[in-house]
Amino acid sequence: MENFNYHRPATTTAAAALMKKGKDAKYMAGGHTLLPTMKQGLAAPTDIIDLTAIKNFSGIKVSKTSVSIKAGTTHMEVATSKEIKKAIPALAEMAGKIGGVHVRHKGTIGGSVANADPAADYPSACLGLGATIETNKRKIEADKFFTGMFATALKDGEIITAVHFPIPKKSAHQKFPNPASRYALTGVFVSQDAKGKVRVGVTGAAATAFRATDIEAALSKDFSAKSATSVKIASKSLMTDMHATAAYRANLISVLAGRAVAAAK
């Protein structure tokens, strides 16, 4: 890989300043997306701003109504958090399915959400739970956050500092991994809040994570597996690659949604 300047700031303010200064600077947390990309020669930033030394950048806080996870918190920390397992078990389970153990030891929620890989797992949870993404500048609703393939509402230099998840009445996550890469070939995160509002976040199936509004509508009327699977998903906007056709992904969305509803707790 090409060389770069390495920075390890202690505050988000310092990080943002470095980002402004760098010609083509990149933030890095766990590095499990950025470094492989650089090794393949697909990225060659001039500066890497390592966010892992920022003070108070990781941690989990659970209140009666929400789970707040600071950006630098690793997937392993989320997966094994007793508090999260109690509040939103599906969120801990989802984090436990990201990559492999080594990825979970290093990868962070902030990095994953900011990168917005169309096949990453967190975006489905963000959409499926109606999360709020907090940055060093503002708060952004998940529904408005994921704007395209590897594209988000983040402005240049903006750093995610935390993600807040409202605690639903019940929720569940189902993932059908790409057998080679272990990314989601399709992943579905379903939740139902105390008022009966249903959210269904889907990842891996299209250029960006999205909400399956047809399934949400069906589940709002009847929160049952059958209700979810009876929705015929249009394959038009879904991805086709050598691992899965759009039609297959459409099928996975309804199958996984049904399984999630059946497993929701």
Added chain:
Amino acid sequence: MSVVKMKINGKAVSGEVEPRTLLVEFIREHQGLTGTHVGCDTSQCGACVVHVDGKAIKSCTTLAVACEGATVTTVEGLAKGIELHPMQAAFKEHHGLQCGFCTPGMIMSAIDIVKRNGKNVSEEVIRRELSGNICRCTGYHNIVKAVQAGAANM
């Protein structure tokens, strides 16, 4: 170039590295510890797994500069003198290796799995948590057996 200091296998080491120098390059090429291997370039195979501050990570996807002050354990640091770590002994006893290339990473991952899941870690959990380590020789059968046996003795 910058100087990075860390502790590898209990020994304080330092070396001049470029920002792009990977931890695995620092370990293999700067420190001459060639037990840690490189089997792929997409962070998938796990031949390079070492422990950094007690956690199993892929040293091919970690910058050496980012390990400033870290405590690193490689496969060479597991045995106490000539006394093998229980997981090393289990891999031999259960024929958990053939060509030996993936073995260091496997053993490092196995120890991490046991640390987090306990002595009675199930076969299912072992298989799932070995998803980041590829072996082409054994079909994993004896690796799983070895991890279970090693767990019991850890």
Added chain:
Amino acid sequence: MADTKTGVGASVRRKEDLRFITGKGNYTDDINLKDQTYAYFLRSPHAHATIKSINTAKAKKMPGVVGIFVGEDVANDKLGGLICGWGITSKDGSGMKAGPHPVLAQGKVRYVGDHVAVVIAETKEQARTAAQAIVVSYGVLPHVVDAAKAMKSKVQVHEVASDNRVFNWSLGNEEATNAAFKNAAHVTKLDIINNRLIPNAMEPRAAIGSYDTGTESYTLYTTSQNPHVARLVISAFHGLAPEHKLRVIAPDVGGGFGSKIFIYAEEVVCVWASKHIGGRPIKWTGDRSEAFLADAHGRDHVTKAELAMDASGKITGMRVHTIAALGAYLSTFSAAVPTYLYGTLMSGQYDIPNIYVEVDAVYTNTAPVDAYRGAGRPEATYVVERLVETAARELKQDPAEFRRRSFVKSFPHQTPVIMCYDAGDYGAALDKALEMSDYKNFAKRKAESAKNGKLRGVGFSAYIEACGIAPSAAVGSLGAGVGLWESAEVRVNPIGTVEILTGSHSHGQGHETTFAQLVVEKLGVDINSVSIVHGDTDKVQMGMGTYGSRSGAVGMHAISKALDKIEAKAKRVAAAVMESSVDDVEFKNGTFTVKGTDKKMAFGEVALQAYLGHKFNSSEIEIGLKETAFHDPANFVFPAGVHICEVEVDVDTGLTKIVDYTAVDDFGNLINPMIVEGQVQGGVAQGIGQALLEGAVYDEDSGQLLTGSFMDYNMPRAANMPSIENFRLGFTCTPCPTNPMGMKGCGEAGAIAAPPAVINAITNAIGVREIAMPATPLTVWTAMQANKKAAE
């Protein structure tokens, strides 16, 4: 009787393990030589193109660059091209059409990854950076990557082969076979694709070449399964240096599976170029992406196969036509794989009176295709076992019983396709497998699975393979460029320790243990007194290396012969020392005794006396205790067995899980059951990989390899394999009559047997006739959808 704990038949824990589990292995990339430089290969980004020009001027001025070489330099130096060591004659008598294969491309590139230039620099990064500054002007040509389309394509990969056909080879009696089909009461037909695989040994290939300006000799460290063959080829065909001026060392090698048999451009270039940079060593370590692009791939067959049966259901004939892709160039053994390692196995375990096989081998604009674990035999077994299974289903017969009725039952059995099976009991393996897999209760398990929304299926594979290709005169007559014997040297040291120098090479097989077990068995020495030396042409006499499951049957046989010579010589020494007739000396459990007396000497004492020479006449008995043997086997060995696979298919997603796998193998006598089981488990994993997960895909439009990393090429992981409880191994034993150990090869059986067992199980589960490998969730789901539609 020798030590039962460490002799033949014992599951001795491996002697080689200690260095691997402690990180002390010594693989090629672990070696660093003084003043070493680093090579980076610039590779073709195009599937097919002319090279109009290469400009290296700017790159040569880049920091750290020591040298840059291109095809023209190689040609000017008259360095020979890569060869295919097996010549195949076409049906019409013409020779195989071998295109030139320079180690650096000359005028043309023929696949993505073809070697265009090498940059040698002080560091790896400098070499890579400089390579990017080389300006190559390509004239992009149309390409063909699909084997089925190669002969009809307007693209011409090599000038010598106008229709891209390397050869059109046939085996068997065409006329008689056609007659059998004419008279058949039932014919089963299948179109079969054997998917292209990428071997992916976990250690990427690597090489360090150096030239000693003082001794004018070369040394090459390389990741090779057969360093002596590498030396022979580099000396004789590349013409680099005579053999005594070229030392090839293959140290610890991290898996091969065939892919490290071959002589590759990179290692030849590294050792050649060293002289041109003043003798500094040049190291090249391939990365995984390069392995995907430029290691020889495996399989890639497109086949039409037919099986003829009479009214009683007896198999009367088999007819097979295969198009076999060999890639853009002929790799070292490539031509042998879809011919003599393929057509000769078409009889399977069955008594088939008429067989005709025709193979068109074709060039495609892809990486070369050569032997990969099983090499031809998995492809043959897949054809035979898919046909037989399908025929049984069409005839509404139980697939196990249909096989049993069709088995060869008496031995020796001459097939219509060269092979003469020497020993076997196929029914015994079937019985055992049926018992172990609890076949009689399959229906119950199927019903249980159905309750959970899963379709359960069972599939059989009754395979035969032939390993230890031999004898040399026979393989020579079939086109082999080498003999396929093996050598051994036994050095007994004065205190009775033993060094075995073998031409076999261990890269995971555990030779350091199994070979030592044979020594324990034969000489009665402690296993810790035995060491195995291999992988260095300066230490070991000529040898042929390890592939095709040959090291037990051929390599150990050579050792056995040399040990017999040691025993004979030691007896003469013992007789002299104990003042008796050599005919009265007996050797048992490591002790020499004189019949009818209480005189005895331990093996170590005799060894010492052999070197002292105090107590015998050295003009009658030569001093020392060292013997060499070369062994050329009388026949192949024929391992066979029955594997039974049970799968569960998820109706909703098409995800297939191997829920039960039973392998019963007849490898004759086992030297080390633990190691043999490990070989089967690993082989089955690769077979399951082929059936469910792995498949190399080249893009038709761009000619690019789409499955170019572990992100897209699906390697088997721990969770893809059956659970410990549900993966059962069993053995039957009919000793091989052609070697004293009574053993057969075991290295490839799993990879050969598993794919048809898995696919037969899936087709059984979901009720379809055919399904393509790899049977990914998408493929299986799509097949189920089509099935559903057809039923509507």
